[in-house]
Amino acid sequence: ENATRCLCRLRGQASPDLVSEQVNLILEELSYVGEEKKAGFSEIFQGKCLKAMIIGCGLVFFQQVTGQPSVLYYAATI
Numbered sequence: 812e813n814a815t816r817c818l819c820r821l822r823g824q825a826s827p828d829l830v831s832e833q834v835n836l837i838l839e840e841l842s843y844v845g846e847e848k849k850a851g852f853s854e855i856f857q858g859k860c861l862k863a864m865i866i867g868c869g870l871v872f873f874q875q876v877t878g879q880p881s882v883l884y885y886a887a888t889i
Contacts, residue, residue: 814837818830854860874880 814834815827815830818833819827822830855864
């Protein structure tokens, strides 16, 4: 009940049904905390991990193409 009230307060005008559904999802995720879960290499290319990897690789590529590391290397001299 306390979690539901807190989520309602944080979410603003969220419906109590939606908030109780979110609380149930959170409790379900927490029930797996004690269990060991082995992640495979293929999980990198799925869901949120894929999005983060694309953003990270894109930033590295953009920095290398624009020469930004060279500018930082010589920034003290300049």
